[in-house]
Amino acid sequence: MVDAQMARRVNVPALYMFGDSTADAGNNNQLSENGVLKVNFAPYGIDYPDEIATGRFCNGKIEIDYIAMMIGFKGSPPPYLSTINNPLKQAKGVNFASGGSGILDTTGQNTSISLNAQLMDFKRTKEILIKAKGKVRAKRFLAKSIILFSIATNDLFAFVQKFGFQNTTQNGIFVSSLATQFKSQIKRIYQLGGRKFVVFGVGRLGCLPASRVVNANYSCSKDLNDLSKLFNIVLKMELHHLSSRCRRMSVSYIDSYGINEVIASSPLKYGFTELKAACCGSGVLNAQGFCLPNSTFCENRNQYISWDLIHSTQALNEVSANLSFYGSPTFAYPINIQELVSM
Template sequence: MNHSLWKRMLVTIVLVCFANRVLDVATADATYPALFAFGDSILDTGNNNHLFSLVKCNFAPYGRDLPNQEPTGRFCNGKIPTDIIASHLGIKQLVPAYLSGDLGVDELSTGVSFASGGSGNDDLTAQMQFVLTLSAQMKNFEEYIQSLNTAVGEQKAASIISNGLYLFSSGNNDIALTHTLNIARSLILFPIYADMIVGWASNFLDDLYSHGARHVWVLSTLPLGCLPGPRALAGILFCQQYLNDQAQTFNTKLEAEVSSLKTKHPDFDIRFIDVYNPMLNLIQNPSSAGFVNVATGCCGSIFSGGLCNLISGSCQDPTNHFFWDSAHPTQAGYEHSLAPILQAMNISSIVS
């Protein structure tokens, strides 16, 4: 037998054996063998680093509370919901961004994030900021499936796809940015626009089902009117109620559509996850979780484009702040918001 051919066969055998070991461990330690994320910056673990876009945060002080204090491209000081949920399901501590490349079989088989900060259900939302549309994220997922088939075999790949947990967060930017700032979209009455973006979300989720996904958590929007950016425009003291009203309108329609998809596909374990109210409760009652500041970000301001930078610096203790920058919670903000959700699903509390 040709020596080169024999060497390639041996490498393949070792790779498959290693993949089997990883899969066995992941399946034994977690309800779900893998976690996948789609949507916007709430779930983006660094995909925007690899895009020609200004919507990225792969620089200090982002990531200051991650291992090695590394700015990975997460819009936070530390972990985001993608990582927090994955770690408390026993899957892994940090979920890599798909576009980071060079992902080994252990990372591929336990899940990646396809989300892109600044994206939305409306393609225009992503196009305005040169980030990944939902259709582009789906194409990356299709490419991922091919890579997974090669790495672990089609049978195991199909098991990972069907048994994995999928997170979806989208709609925040459609409401807060596109419908507010784009002239063409702002002319559309919001209830009609909400129907449009819920329809696009439904199409994406239906497509996800057709690709084998069976366990999906659809996250509501944040209380958008209480983000530091909109609050700054209102004089900091008050949330922008009209934005919260729009978010609630969208969330109500989205929840109804999730129920409709469940009826359409009886074997579709799809759930609407309300993060709006847990976050609003913490913002209205900050002392209940030890927050001192819920009105401004630990770093960044609306005058700096909403993102942190080295010039503006950051607060000394992010655990006292609910928000990290003008649009995103701190790791502590996310943890306290997700705690009641995970507790309701019989997943151990993430807040000590």
């Protein structure tokens, strides 16, 4: 296993992560603006090594942490804002993700680092790389690196909060526009030298504790799940269109929704017994308040799929990472991450 990991590591010199709170490894901790959502306190990080609250929106590791280790790294790359004064920290990649951010600049405006701003930060990182390695070696370095995107959840939530559930036509217009912009943002990284991409679709947003708590019997929100599925369908088509027209571009689309669905259909198979409630929070389902320093939290965290009212537990992140890395085209299309790494 170690030898296989080392072989993959040699083939992938660095990881670059873009996204929202599903991928933030501590960038929001560095922001000083009012309203920035931070999780730099216990019980966040209670299951992370040394019980450190790193800024990950989780009780422990997030999915990118497991994927990085599966490739052969000791861990996922550091948050970008922690590397500005020490570019050497960027040697094996950078995490640009920011909790609350979105594809659209208006999503999480002034309280997070938007995806467009993250792309600008990547451009600066590339300039540092060129200074260190020269243009030719930097080009090869980026072409072998893995670029990961995990974003769009906040854009969909913001749309629903502002407009409610529109009719099918209006939903389609919004989702199409959102996916088209996302495609153009991914293409910008391709133009800057990225060639190997992992793009996560959105999960079952209607089944998060925050969505369930307002429904009868705490059932999933069909409207929100339908919107999630619609976005994923359009995104998958846009990615196919993009990769077919960009020379040497390879994309692994991760069906997070499908992964959530399979786990929910056979939870005991994956070690889960609680699908509705959050582990940490307050009120019904622990979903009527955020997880705070004085919040109660469950002891059997490995049996919960939700850590707080929106975010996954470390246990779910590990299962999802395995299905993303090694899974069939049902979960990772047209290739899984392991296959992408070996290319």
